Amino acid sequence: MKRLIFLVVVCISLAGCIKSPIDQAAKSITEEKLIEPIEKLSSDSFKGRATGTEGAEKTVNYLVSKLKEHDIKGGASDSGYVQDVPLVGQKTAEDAIIQITKNGRTVRSFEYYSDFMAWPSNLAENVSIDQAELVYVGYGIQAPEENWDDFKEADVKGKVLVVKNNDPSKKADLFEGKTRLYYGRYDYKYEKAREMGAAGVLIIHTTPSAGYGWNVVANSWSRERFYLRGNDSMEQSPTKVNGWLTKESSRALFESAGLNLQEQLAAAESRSFEPVPLEGLRLNLDLEASYRNQDAQNVLGVVEGTSDRLKDEYLVFTAHHDHLGITKAVEGDSVNNGALDNAAGVSAVLNMARAYKKLQPQLKRSVLFLFVGAEEVGLVGSKYWASNPTVHPGKVTANINLDGMNVYGKTKDLVLVGYGRNTVSDQIQKLAEKQGRTVKPDPHPDRGYFYRSDHFPLAKKGIPAIFPNSGTNFIDKPEGYAETVDSLQNANYHTVNDEINKYWDLAGMVQDVRLFFDVGYRIINAEDMQRWQKGDEFKQARLNMIEDASSQ
Incomplete structure (x- = not known):
């Protein structure tokens, strides 16, 4: 009997030491892994990643190479990695x-x-x-x-x-x-x-x-x-x-x-x-x-699900890869590097793609990683995908859009643009609360952020979408730190000053990306698809799309 008890205790101890695959995959998302794409994409050599420029082409090539490096398949209609977006440029x-x-x-x-x-x-x-x-x-x-x-x-x-x-x-x-x-x-x-x-x-x-x-x-x-x-x-x-x-x-x-x-x-x-x-x-x-014809590019990668019943349904992560490019010089600097907007969001999605690939055998639904172009010129890349989807919108369970990330340290809270509008919001809130964090609605509803990023064209097609934003209740930071961060973000937004600076602390980004990764895992493996709440302006579009998908 003593020997049996000893063996049971040993087994329990060993089980406690063995991390679950989801935990192991999440822990592969580190500060070092997150900063690498940000430094690359926001360097002067990418020239601000403006649509229709050499910097944009370089960005697309970089993203494709990273997806291939992580053994992630192309998600375009031809199974490639790029969806051309036909544009006319106006100057x-x-x-x-x-x-x-x-x-x-x-x-x-x-x-x-x-x-x-x-x-x-x-x-x-x-x-x-x-x-x-x-x-x-x-x-x-x-x-x-x-x-x-x-x-x-x-x-x-x-x-x-x-x-x-x-x-x-x-x-x-x-x-x-x-x-x-x-x-x-x-x-x-x-x-x-x-x-x-x-x-x-x-x-x-x-x-x-x-x-x-x-x-x-x-x-x-x-x-x-x-x-x-x-x-x-x-x-x-x-x-x-x-x-x-x-x-x-x-x-x-x-x-x-x-x-x-x-x-x-x-x-x-x-x-x-x-x-x-x-x-x-x-x-x-x-x-x-003056005008010129110029294609932008959306970059798409897919990790396929393994459930015969659910693998043709998708969770879509979006992040725009473009920025403002070269503009008028300010104190000799004319490159709008776009480190926060949105090299940070691109890095988050790249890292989650790599981590989900490690978990592929456990994924019931598929995951589409959609890096859209031409966001800064009117959400054009995401509008094009929404009108020319590589996955039927009625087969998309949800969209989590990452445009800007928390690069200033851990927080006790998290902001959701679209808070309470759909069950994706509910999923994030439940998991965040388990971690002891508070989820808050948009503190600036008057600015209309829900209509200003790439989740919006997908939401118009009925896809339950959410747009997470950074929290403001920072942990282990000096008094007045939140005000300093707010001032920095306002001063740097869409200027040549959107660069990595001395205040950056990616512990907060790690915290948030791991949260979204875990939430995504639960959505991917949930029994039902996500939905809009009763009375939401996009609920009817959702029902129409689901009906259309089921008839095909």
Whole structure:
């Protein structure tokens, strides 16, 4: 009996020392493994990884080589690693000037880059707007479900719309309060102007309403822009110009019409708002743009599942591999290295791909690692995949999108953009709480982050998607550290300063990536696919896609 007890004790002790395969795979995700791709992709030799450049080509080649190194199969339709995204590139000449006249006399002149940004919205080489009337249309929103119409049947054809950024947020029962909906995105403003037949549209920029400074607008929109080739709706658009106007220029514009900008911005918060003509003012603008056909690339890798019943269903991880490239020099530096945005997210997905490959015999569903291109020019790579999927959206259980990571140390919390909207959010929350961490919703719902990264085009196809963000309750850091991190992130976003710096501490990234890896493992092996919660805007699209997939 004593011998039997001894053997049992020994067996229990040995079992406690043997790590489970999931733990072993997770522990292969280390700081050293994570920093390697970040250092590589954010080095000056990759020239900022802008779409359509040598740096982008170099990035794609690097990603393919890493997938092959980890023995991960290609996930494109031809079983290769690359999905071409057919684009047309647009570069707008920077010598444009907006002239505002009154009674035939120029009263205001606004300069490109410093005062306004604009580009042809119909892919024309030359655009001329001559003596166009201007009308302020508040938020420029028509939302029947909210009984909201900023146009009030006004005829705005051939006119230039001046539009307030964001959507109404003063009342909790309107437009979900401070949560920015798609109505608040610039995409919606431009689409609505086209629908209404306007000649152009200028969005009034303020840092609070955009969630970023004018430097981000100027830096982003002055670069070469890319659109999906063959977009007939753009080429046939009655709208000639899309653009932005600084708050200072907007104030001057309104003053020229005898109006107070702040009063007009406040008036737009009411359902009873009616369009306000900028009486007596006319806008003149000539734009020139050059074009080229250029393909971007999505890079895809697959680890196939082993269950006969579930292996044709997929969990999709996304991370965009592009950044801003070369822009105007700041203190001699013109390379936008994009270390945090998004070499960090790419590294996280690469490391998880390597770790899942180690666990392949235990995976019931398959995993698709989708490194999308052309994100910085309007989520174009992910939009293209969503319209030309290599896996039927109705067969995708979920999407976890990694765009930026926690590179500043361990935290007691984690932020989820899309918190509570689907069961993927629930899975992350359950596992994080087991680790003693708190999961929080987006602290800036007014900035509309759910509509600003690559999970959004997949969500529109019905795929339950989540966008994790960094926590802010740092562990073992000095007082005021979170404020320092927040300041760094705001200052470095979309600038040449997005580089590895002295504050980086990848212990936090290890913590988060291992969490997402574990969550993914559970989703891959769950009995049922993930779903949107009742009442979510994407739930019906999900049901439609599942039905369509089952009929094929």
